[in-house]
Structures are given as C-alpha cells and as structure tokens.
Amino acid sequence: MPPSNAKKELLESFLRTTDEFFSLNEFEELIDSKKKLRIKYGVDVTSPYLHIGHAVNLWMMRELQDLGHKVIFLIGDFTTQIGDPTGRNNTRPIIPQSEIDKNADEFIRQAKMVLRFDDPDLLEIRRNSEWFSKYNLSEFLKLLAMVTHSRLISRDMFQRRIKNQEDIYLHEMIYPILQGYDSYVLESDLTIIGSDQLFNEMLGRFYQQKFGQKPQVIITTKITQGIDGKAKQSKSLDNYIGLGHSSRDKFGRCMKVPDELIVDYLKIYTKISIEEISIIDKEIVKDPMKWKKFLAEEIIKRYHDEASATREREWFENTFSKKITPEDIPTMEVVDSQWIAIDLINKYFDNSKSNSEVRRLFKQGAVSINGKNIPLFDDTIDIAAGDVVKVGKRNWFKLNIISS
RNA sequence: GGGGAGGUUCCCGAGUGGUCAAAGGGAACAGACUGUAAAUCUGUCGGCUCAGCCUUCGAAGGUUCGAAUCCUUCCCUCCCCA
Numbered sequence: 001m002p003p004s005n006a007k008k009e010l011l012e013s014f015l016r017t018t019d020e021f022f023s024l025n026e027f028e029e030l031i032d033s034k035k036k037l038r039i040k041y042g043v044d045v046t047s048p049y050l051h052i053g054h055a056v057n058l059w060m061m062r063e064l065q066d067l068g069h070k071v072i073f074l075i076g077d078f079t080t081q082i083g084d085p086t087g088r089n090n091t092r093p094i095i096p097q098s099e100i101d102k103n104a105d106e107f108i109r110q111a112k113m114v115l116r117f118d119d120p121d122l123l124e125i126r127r128n129s130e131w132f133s134k135y136n137l138s139e140f141l142k143l144l145a146m147v148t149h150s151r152l153i154s155r156d157m158f159q160r161r162i163k164n165q166e167d168i169y170l171h172e173m174i175y176p177i178l179q180g181y182d183s184y185v186l187e188s189d190l191t192i193i194g195s196d197q198l199f200n201e202m203l204g205r206f207y208q209q210k211f212g213q214k215p216q217v218i219i220t221t222k223i224t225q226g227i228d229g230k231a232k233q234s235k236s237l238d239n240y241i242g243l244g245h246s247s248r249d250k251f252g253r254c255m256k257v258p259d260e261l262i263v264d265y266l267k268i269y270t271k272i273s274i275e276e277i278s279i280i281d282k283e284i285v286k287d288p289m290k291w292k293k294f295l296a297e298e299i300i301k302r303y304h305d306e307a308s309a310t311r312e313r314e315w316f317e318n319t320f321s322k323k324i325t326p327e328d329i330p331t332m333e334v335v336d337s338q339w340i341a342i343d344l345i346n347k348y349f350d351n352s353k354s355n356s357e358v359r360r361l362f363k364q365g366a367v368s369i370n371g372k373n374i375p376l377f378d379d380t381i382d383i384a385a386g387d388v389v390k391v392g393k394r395n396w397f398k399l400n401i402i403s404s
Numbered sequence: 405g406g407g408g409a410g411g412u413u414c415c416c417g418a419g420u421g422g423u424c425a426a427a428g429g430g431a432a433c434a435g436a437c438u439g440u441a442a443a444u445c446u447g448u449c450g451g452c453u454c455a456g457c458c459u460u461c462g463a464a465g466g467u468u469c470g471a472a473u474c475c476u477u478c479c480c481u482c483c484c485c486a
Contacts, residue, residue, distance in 0.1 A: 228431095229442090237431090252441050259442050289440040321439065357433085360448060364434040392434065393441075 006067070007031050013063060014219070017056045017268055019195055022202070022218040030189055030217055037069040040188035040204075040216065042128075042179060042197075044076050048106035051240035052269050052299065053233045056221050057192045058114035064190075065122045071115060072186050073125045075104045078132040079178050110243040113303050131185050132178065143177055146210055147203070152176065155199050180204040188216040195220040224268050229258035247304045251312040254296035259288040262295055270298040293317075325388050329396040335404045337384065341367070342377035344389070348397055366392045 010031065021027050030037060039061055050058075061071050077100050108117065108125075116122050152173050153159065180203030183191065188208075191201055198220055205215035223232050226239030233240035241253045257265060263281050266272050272280075284291050293313055300309040318324040332348055345358050345367060361367055362377040368390045374381065387399045 255441050257440095257442075259440085261442095287439075288442070289438095292440060292442075316441085317439095320441070354451065356451060356454080357449090359454080361434070364448070366434055 010063065010067070014060060016274070017060060017221050019220040019222045022198075022205075022220075026215075027190070027217045027219070035189070037064065037189040038187055039064055039069060039071045040074060040183055040186050040191040041071050042074045042076055042182060042191070042193075043104075043107060045080055045100055045103040045107055047235060048103040048110070049235045049240075050107065050110040050243045051233045051235075052243070053194075053223065053240070055114055055243060055303075056268060057194070058111060060192050060219070060221070062114050062116065065116050068122075070121060071123045072188070073108075073111070073115075073117075073123055074182060074186065075100075075107075075125065075127045076179070076182075077101075077104070077127045078129040079175060079182075106244075113243050126186065128178070128182050128185075143181060143207070146207070147177060176200040176203045180207045183216050184208050184211050184213060187213060189214070190217045190219070192219045192221060194223065222268055224264050225261060227253050227257045229261055241299065243303060247300050247308040247312050248315065250300055250303070251296045251316055254299055255292055255316065257292065257295070259284075259292065262288065262291050265295055266291075266298070270295065270302065272298060325390070325396055329388070329398055331398045331400050333400045333402050334383070335402060337401055338380060338382055340377075341374050341379045341381050344381070344383070345377075345391060348389070348391070348395075361391060 007028075011028075041057075041061060065071060077097070080100055081097075111117070155176070158173070176199060179197075179200040182188075183201065183204030184207045188204065191204070193201055198218065201216070201218045205218065208215045225231065226233040226237060227241060228237070228239040230239065231237060235242075241250055245253065254265075262284060263277060266277050266280065267274070280291055280294075293316070296316075297309040297313055300312055315326060319326050334344070334347070342355070342358055342362065345361070346353075346355070349358065359377050362375065365373055365375065367374045369381065369383070369387055371390075383399050383401070385399060385401045388396060389399065390396050
C-alpha cells in the first residue's frame with residue numbers, strides 16, 4: 001500500500017525537528033494503525049518557563065492533535081517533589097505543593113499558545129499524584145525488583161557523578177522508575193521529548209513491555225544553541241526566547257541571535273519550507289540582518305499574529321536603525337519644571353538602580369533630553385511637558401508636568 | 405568514628421599580613437562602529453553626601469600600627485578511610 005499523503009507530510013514535517021525515533025518503524029506502524037494515539041506529555045513544573053525550544057515538541061504534538069490524536073498533559077506533581085536529577089550535577093531542591101500548582105497554571109497558560117486545550121478529546125490533564133500518592137509499598141517493591149542497579153547507574157549523568165565522586169541520593173535513582181511507570185499507567189503510545197529525557201522514557205518502554213503493553217514510541221527532538229550562541233536555551237542563562245515574552249521582546253531577542261544561527265533557527269523554529277531555507281542559506285551572507293528580521297517576524301507570527309510581527313519589525317527599524325524615538329513610551333509625571341539631573345533619572349528608575357550606577361550612566365554619556373546629551377549628573381535642568389528623556393539604549397520616557 | 409580539602413564581590417576563579425574594593429574570565433551595563441538588541445573595539449562593573457569616605461572576602465571573637473590573608477570557636481560544603 002503506498003503511503004498516504006497525510007502520513008508522508010507528517011513524516012517530513014517530523015523529520016525536520018526530530019533527532020531520533022525509537023523506532024521509526026514503530027512510529028510508522030502507529031500512524032498506519034489509524035488508532036487514536038495517546039501522546040504522553042510529562043511536565044516537570046519546577047519552573048514554568050517554556051521557550052521556543054520546548055515548543056518544538058509542542059508543535060509536533062499539535063500536528064498530531066490536528067490529526068485527531070490525544071495529548072495527555074501529565075503534570076508530574078508527585079515526581080516534582082523528588083526532583084528530576086537529569087542534567088544536574090547536584091541534587092535538585094524540593095519545592096512545596098502550592099508552588100507546584102501555581103507553576104502548573106502558568107505552564108498551561110504558555111502551552112496554550114501551541115497546544116489545543118479546548119477539546120477533551122484532544123487533550124486531557126492528569127497528575128501523577130493520582131496514582132503515586134496512594135501507591136503501596138509492596139507494589140512499589142515489585143517495580144524495583146524488575147530493574148537492576150547497574151541498569152540504573154548506567155545513565156550518563158549518574159556515571160558522571162560516580163566518576164566525580166559525588167553523591168547520588170536514592171530518591172534520584174527512583175525518579176526514572178516513576179517516570180517510566182507513568183507511561184504504563186497512561187497507556188502511552190508515543191512521547192516526544194528532549195534527548196535528556198531518553199533514559200527515563202526508555203524505562204517507560206521497559207515497564208510497558210513487562211506489564212504486557214505495547215511500548216511507547218519515543219521521539220527525541222533537535223536542540224539548538226541559545227540566542228547567545230552558546231549553551232542550549234535556559235531560564236538561568238537568560239538566553240532563550242520565551243513563549244511568555246511579549247512580541248516586542250521576542251523580536252529583540254531574535255535580533256540577538258548570532259548571524260550564523262539564523263538558518264538553524266529557521267529550520268527548527270519556523271515552518272518555512274526547506275526549499276526556501278536553502279535559498280536563504282545562500283543569500284544570507286549578503287544581508288544577514290534582513291533574514292534575521294525575517295526570522296523574528298516568522299516566530300512572532302507563529303505565537304502571536306501577522307499584525308504584531310509587522311508592528312514589531314517596524315518598531316525595531318524605526319527605533320534602532322532610524323533612531324526615531326518610539327511613540328509608545330511611558331510618561332512620567334512630575335511637579336517641578338526644574339530638576340537636578342540625577343534626581344530626575346533616579347525618580348524614573350525608582351530605586352532599582354543605585355546612585356552610583358546612575359552617576360556612571362551620566363559619565364558614560366548615556367543620558368539625553370530631546371536628543372541633547374546631559375553629561376553632568378548634578379546639572380540643574382529645566383524641563384517642559386513633552387520632553388523626551390533617553391537613558392542608555394533602550395529606556396525612554398516622556399515628561400508631563402502636573403500642577404501640585 | 406578517624407583523616408583531609410574548602411567556603412572570596414552576579415557566576416567561575418586568583419589572592420595567603422600593608423601597594424586589595426580585591427587579578428583573570430563570563431554575564432551585565434555604557435560608548436564607538438555597524439543595515440542587526442550579530443560581530444568588533446573601548447570603557448564601566450560594592451555603596452555613599454564621590455578626587456574623599458564607608459561597608460565587604462561563611463559567622464562571631466582575638467592577635468597586630470595594619471588581616472580576605474595569622475589564631476580561637478562556631479556554621480556549612482566536599483573528599484578519603486573504617
């Protein structure tokens with residue numbers, strides 16, 4: 001039987017962002033089976049910041065949703081109490097339940113930018129405390145009896161710690177077992193993950209087989225460097241484009257991406273066709289900025305809309321290329337029309353910067369009013385309503401004088 | 405239980421009695437340059453009533469004219485042995 005068009009399209013689309021299938025054959029079988037798939041999407045809600053890297057996985061799931069498959073959005077509220085040791089060279093702090101709930105809400109708010117949450121046939125929300133909080137010890141021991149110690153410590157991360165003579169706490173070793181068991185409980189057919197989760201999800205396959213279930217297919221996705229061109233995107237390095245960022249920030253952050261990364265970003269983070277990207281790849285040296293803006297617009301279109309994309313591009317061009325003071329800047333209301341320069345700026349920053357820091361800004365020539373540089377922080381200046389103050393590259397505000 | 409190493413400014417990491425607000429790197433910020441919030445270059449990067457003063461080097465005491473550096477106690481982290 002020749003592959004259907006839909007399947008072909010799906011595979012092509014998936015190949016673009018897939019690192020590895022475990023296995024491709026099994027995946028194709030799943031698609032061919034015409035079965036409504038259950039896609040496990042397990043979430044660690046330690047910190048609720050989704051970036052466009054996470055969203056790569058979400059978009060793949062969204063594609064499956066659009067074909068009628070169902071995402072099981074699994075909040076790992078129980079396992080979060082343990083803390084996933086993945087990628088950590090030290091033990092993760094444990095966060096309280098109230099925090100977990102709050103984070104889960106925020107997480108969902110962001111995931112909604114990609115996944116459909118509106119149809120219970122396409123998405124259901126579960127929590128693994130449902131089964132683990134009342135799980136009994138003898139059952140648990142049976143689970144443990146199925147896995148050997150050497151299998152668990154074969155994990156690269158554990159190996160690293162052993163090599164460095166660092167501690168491995170027992171609950172950390174249990175974590176993969178619990179995550180794996182989730183797959184069995186949810187009868188997962190498929191899960192789409194970062195490659196760092198591979199070991200845990202492989203245990204899912206293991207347990208499913210042990211319990212007579214068909215093992216889930218695992219798809220790991222490609223990872224690109226962060227916007228600083230270094231490590232992968234992360235909150236702590238602040239080198240990510242977050243789903244929670246405003247469209248303006250998304251645009252700016254895209255512009256921060258090193259030129260060399262533009263093509264990779266187009267491949268992974270947009271739906272621009274591969275053919276078109278290969279043309280861009282050849283063109284790009286001539287005018288990297290043009291294509292970086294293009295990338296930024298595409299990304300904003302994906303999470304917001306076309307109008308925002310255009311608006312932010314224009315804002316960026318006007319503000320940074322043409323150096324036109326933007327229209328939509330905050331207004332600061334003041335009473336007096338005569339100020340010591342530094343007091344005015346301090347008022348704007350509202351104690352978020354120290355006096356020394358603000359003085360430095362003056363010294364470095366970062367402060368201007370209506371385009372005229374104010375070099376001395378202790379100058380007395382006369383201001384009028386409508387005056388525009390600029391501090392550094394990205395801070396502007398307008399003055400409004402109110403009568404007391 | 406025994407032995408050893410260590411806790412330095414946002415991060416990494418030098419510094420072992422004065423020349424230390426503390427090297428170097430990273431991050432960040434500013435300026436220049438640029439078609440980019442890329443790259444590159446330069447500068448800044450504890451606080452203040454700022455050419456001076458004040459507070460920092462896990463905590464508290466002590467020695468000294470003078471301590472991040474020496475001593476004492478305490479707290480914490482890591483490693484080894486049993």
